[in-house]
Amino acid sequence: APVAVFFSMFSPQTPCCIFQKQNRVTIAQGRIFHLHLLDELPTHAGTLPIHSISMIPYCQIKERGFKAIDGSEPIIALIPETLREMSTAEFLDQIVETPELALVGNLHYNLSDAEYEDVVAQVIEKEIKQGEGSNFLLSRKTSGTLSPAGVPAALTILARFMRNEFGSYMNFCFFDGTTYFVGASPERHLSVFKGEAYLNPISGTLPKAQADFHAALTAFLQDPKEIHELFQVVDEELKMMAKICKRGGEVEGPFLKEMRTLLHTEYLLKGETEMRPLDAFRATMFAPTMIGSPLENACRVICKYERDSRRYYSSAMLILGEDEERAPFLDSAITIRTLEIGADGHFTIQSGGSIVRDSIPKNERIEATTKALGAIKAMRETTATPPILEKTITPLQRRTLMARNDNLSQFWLRKQAHSFEDARLVGKSALIIDNEDDFVYMFAHILEHLGLTVRIEKIAAISLKPEELAEEIIILGPGPGNPENEADERIFRLNRLAENLHVSDKKFMGICFGHQVISRSLGLRLERLDTPLQGVQKEILLFDEKEIVGFYNTFVAVADNPLPSGVCASVSELGEVYALAAPNFRSFQFHPESVLTRNGLEILRGALLELLA
Numbered sequence: 159a160p161v162a163v164f165f166s167m168f169s170p171q172t173p174c175c176i177f178q179k180q181n182r183v184t185i186a187q188g189r190i191f192h193l194h195l196l197d198e199l200p201t202h203a204g205t206l207p208i209h210s211i212s213m214i215p216y217c218q219i220k221e222r223g224f225k226a227i228d229g230s231e232p233i234i235a236l237i238p239e240t241l242r243e244m245s246t247a248e249f250l251d252q253i254v255e256t257p258e259l260a261l262v263g264n265l266h267y268n269l270s271d272a273e274y275e276d277v278v279a280q281v282i283e284k285e286i287k288q289g290e291g292s293n294f295l296l297s298r299k300t301s302g303t304l305s306p307a308g309v310p311a312a313l314t315i316l317a318r319f320m321r322n323e324f325g326s327y328m329n330f331c332f333f334d335g336t337t338y339f340v341g342a343s344p345e346r347h348l349s350v351f352k353g354e355a356y357l358n359p360i361s362g363t364l365p366k367a368q369a370d371f372h373a374a375l376t377a378f379l380q381d382p383k384e385i386h387e388l389f390q391v392v393d394e395e396l397k398m399m400a401k402i403c404k405r406g407g408e409v410e411g412p413f414l415k416e417m418r419t420l421l422h423t424e425y426l427l428k429g430e431t432e433m434r435p436l437d438a439f440r441a442t443m444f445a446p447t448m449i450g451s452p453l454e455n456a457c458r459v460i461c462k463y464e465r466d467s468r469r470y471y472s473s474a475m476l477i478l479g480e481d482e483e484r485a486p487f488l489d490s491a492i493t494i495r496t497l498e499i500g501a502d503g504h505f506t507i508q509s510g511g512s513i514v515r516d517s518i519p520k521n522e523r524i525e526a527t528t529k530a531l532g533a534i535k536a537m538r539e540t541t542a543t544p545p546i547l548e549k550t551i552t553p554l555q556r557r558t559l560m561a562r563n564d565n566l567s568q569f570w571l572r573k574q575a576h577s578f579e580d581a582r583l584v585g586k587s588a589l590i591i592d593n594e595d596d597f598v599y600m601f602a603h604i605l606e607h608l609g610l611t612v613r614i615e616k617i618a619a620i621s622l623k624p625e626e627l628a629e630e631i632i633i634l635g636p637g638p639g640n641p642e643n644e645a646d647e648r649i650f651r652l653n654r655l656a657e658n659l660h661v662s663d664k665k666f667m668g669i670c671f672g673h674q675v676i677s678r679s680l681g682l683r684l685e686r687l688d689t690p691l692q693g694v695q696k697e698i699l700l701f702d703e704k705e706i707v708g709f710y711n712t713f714v715a716v717a718d719n720p721l722p723s724g725v726c727a728s729v730s731e732l733g734e735v736y737a738l739a740a741p742n743f744r745s746f747q748f749h750p751e752s753v754l755t756r757n758g759l760e761i762l763r764g765a766l767l768e769l770l771a
């Protein structure tokens with residue numbers, strides 16, 4: 159019988175992965191290898207189109223030099239020996255569910271409700287309000303026990319995810335011979351097909367169980383917190399795209415993504431990549447929606463507040479192979495809404511939400527709980543819940559959603575097909591100081607489009623004597639932290655470089671943190687905003703022009719001291735310095751390189767022309 163076929167290939171020791179994307183189910187069976195580096199994954203493997211399917215642990219982010227609570231989990235790689243494909247319907251026809259599947263005893267959380275809410279409150283107070291970043295994803299673990307355990311449970315849950323979780327990017331069950339990872343992942347991480355790379359930032363969550371769904375959706379679509387939360391991850395993923403797609407890309411969306419119990423908002427980023435898919439994957443470990451921004455510092459924050467290793471949560475299940483034309487492909491699903499089930503039926507599922515400056519601890523706790531309970535409920539639910547969005551959304555609501563793009567930078571939204579090259583800037587050289595925020599890659603992308611040649615370096619790697627730097631202009635990049643915290647070597651060096659630049663012949667520019675250290679070196683005072691502008695779009699008066707710009711700061715320079723002669727400041731009504739201009743430098747408190755700054759390219763062109771042409 160067909161059922162027997164599955165059960166035999168899924169028999170207690172046979173490693174296997176079944177995954178469903180849209181209407182296709184792939185069943186791979188093979189051998190398991192435990193690896194420690196991405197580069198140990200085979201690049202070619204016989205004649206099968208899929209070369210490996212791997213559970214990548216979160217601590218693999220060490221390969222980027224980032225911090226993680228390290229549980230020493232290996233990459234669990236399945237090297238397929240057989241592959242079968244069929245339609246979802248055909249697969250489901252052959253599955254006999256186990257109706258008695260049930261939870262035994264209570265669910266446990268590694269952090270109580272109060273503890274999780276406290277973590278959220280602390281992250282806002284001690285991180286976002288101290289200039290450490292704009293958003294951070296903190297999670298907690300839910301665990302319980304299922305009965306019966308083993309193959310029947312895993313297949314039943316997979317089938318229920320397939321029947322119920324219509325919004326998934328991928329539903330899957332990965333079995334390494336002992337442990338089952340069963341997931342209904344809403345979110346693609348990276349995929350590369352025929353040289354085209356895709357990232358899919360999803361953020362913003364509306365639980366569907368609402369007394370008045372129509373009103374709740376309207377409020378959700380207009381909620382500045384949800385809007386900015388998504389823009390922040392778009393910016394963070396554009397930083398990744400700028401790294402892996404040298405020739406540029408484009409942004410599609412926003413879209414609403416309907417899941418069984420939740421709605422999310424999302425964008426789709428795509429671009430051409432020349433990188434080897436696995437290198438592109440390493441450069442994008444892991445989705446900013448799972449970590450925060452800026453990414454490297456967010457990894458430290460996670461280590462500070464989470465108690466346990468994330469194991470295989472929030473990383474990815476990675477599929478590598480070759481297409482029919484023998485071009486390499488890569489596909490990956492983010493491992494959220496994913497249960498890790500042991501042979502004894504004990505399972506854990508981890509979940510969280512993006513914490514931003516205006517997050518409310520209780521709501522964040524409810525959101526994280528809804529995500530975990532949604533998966534736990536779906537695994538026991540035998541009847542399908544039909545989607546409701548298409549039937550209820552109004553044209554006005556659709557327009558409200560699309561209007562989110564009105565004030566974004568067209569440079570990033572549309573494919574940068576034509577050149578923005580400026581003859582007066584072609585061949586000029588810039589050194590951008592990477593101050594631990596990959597915004598510098600977006601900055602470099604804009605500068606290259608204007609015709610400059612660009613080098614990006616960490617402050618630790620360069621001389622602090624401007625005359626020893628070859629480039630015509632030095633750009634001090636944005637970064638986490640308090641510019642006055644000179645105990646930090648990076649911050650100390652950046653302050654010294656800013657001072658030295660003033661007494662040199664070099665032209666220079668500062669963005670956000672860079673602007674703050676330049677302001678300090680002119681004797682301006684910094685203030686900490688109690689309502690940080692982390693990930694916020696505002697209309698400002700920039701000198702004489704109205705501009706819509708993106709801010710990612712907690713600190714501001716205030717102009718209560720007279721400025722040195724020759725220096726002009728663009729100042730808000732509250733005395734905050736938005737920008738400085740002098741014959742030898744320009745600096746901006748906002749981010750001209752952000753998708754949130756509508757005319758960022760033109761603002762930079764203007765500043766560069768003033769300085770270099």
Ligand SMILES: C=C(O[C@@H]1C=C(C(=O)O)C=C[C@H]1O)C(=O)O
Pocket residue numbers: 295297345360361362363422447448494495508509510511512529
């Ligand atoms: C992190 C999770 O979900 C992510 C966080 C979201 C949010 O904060 O709104 C939305 C979708 C996911 O990108 C999770 O399910 O654990």
Ligand SMILES: NC(=O)CC[C@H](N)C(=O)O
Pocket residue numbers: 288289290291595635636637638639640641669670671672710711712713714
């Ligand atoms: N994006 C940035 O450069 C932020 C600068 C500084 N850490 C602040 O929060 O104000």
